[in-house]
Amino acid sequence: MSWVTKTLKSTLGRKLIMALTGLFLILFLTGHVSGNLLLFKGDGGEAFNIYAKFMTTNPAVKILSYLTYISVIGHIIYSILLTQQNKSARPVGYAESKASTNSTWSSRNMGVLGTIILIFLVVHLQGFWAKMHWGEVPMVTYGEEEYKNLFLIVSEAFKQEWLVALYVVSMGFLGFHLSHGFASAFQTLGLNHKKYSPAIKAIGQAYCIVVPVLFASMPLYIYFTS
């Protein structure tokens, strides 16, 4: 076994992959939420549709999107491997446990939160991403060029209460997942320092609120304005 595979099979190697993929997904979320802010522009979706075409055709963005797919899959696979290892490390549990006195709920339930986010992701990708790539999307023309009218798809989708509710609730779970995951990834990378750790924690706490709130406000905005 080479030293690379040996390292990636070690507990610390597995944790490293969780941290790196997690941080990449945080970068992805940042880009995703920033771009989607165009939904608020109130121009009938022109800016959003032009942005969406750029995101699906630009070769650099394409590379980033493949990295995102790899990160999602890697994050899931390694979380399963680690969870299996963690479960087998304590075959007999405690009759009484006061874990809430020494750690946060989110930190102890990252797997549960992640699973809920994965279920949301399936619904989300099926509704928008798959439709955009392989579905029937009405076209719209701005100037000379034709664009897929994804804004119409989004606006139609968020007329359904249940979907809006699902998105808002799911973003709550994402917030809790990030509230631990953000700072935890830096700790796993070995970045724990008197000078920087308080800042990392503060940014993580702000990030886990701001990003999910912005995401959740999109379906709410469309629902109440359409």
Added chain:
Amino acid sequence: MKLTLKIWRQKNASDKGGFVTYPVDHVSKDMSFLEMLDVLNEQLTEKGEDPVHFDHDCREGICGMCSLYINGKPHGPLQTTTCQLHMRSFNDGETITIEPWRAKAFPVVKDLVVNRSAFDRIIQAGGYVSVNTGGVPDANEIPIPKTVADLAMDAAQCIGCGACVAACKNASAMLFTSAKISQLALLPQGQVERKTRAEKMVAQMDAEGFGACTNTGACEAECPKGISITNIARMNREYFSAVVSSENV
């Protein structure tokens, strides 16, 4: 004080085990938790029953021998060792649940006694300095500043009791292993074997069947010696820099 003790009894490693409830009376608030168990054991012995087995040695909070998961927390409600826990931390009439450390790598030997030799094997894998470092050097001759020596000393405070493993939801031994790696990585004497040590100790930790770290911080919160999880971050740095730069293929 009058107490009800719900204690895990298990004849041997292969026995299934279960909780047995014992009432104890005339417990003084000034007794240590282990003295209270001594009282129970005297009563059991007088009745001809098998006393409750538990680990203990120095009873001064420095050896790391005592354990016990008391009312859902390792070493009980205070951040100290069980031997330094006193009955004034409990209320009259209270029911106290006492369990052994739970981890695959810490199998139960009998009752509340677990086998913690997995920790010894992690130390044997690399937690030593194999060069002769001579006698105690003069303070000003040590080629590291005091702040670094203090960090090494902080890590060296680990008594290897296993409360970190017991507290961790994954039964991870990373706080222990990282304290031992840090202690030597920070000292000049530890430099020669620095990379190999990090690789071997982490490999042994994995081989023993401990879980992974989720960075919940439970270990740090429960450690009777206040070992910080900054040591786990340091272990990660030590390990990753070792695997990419050591000669061990």
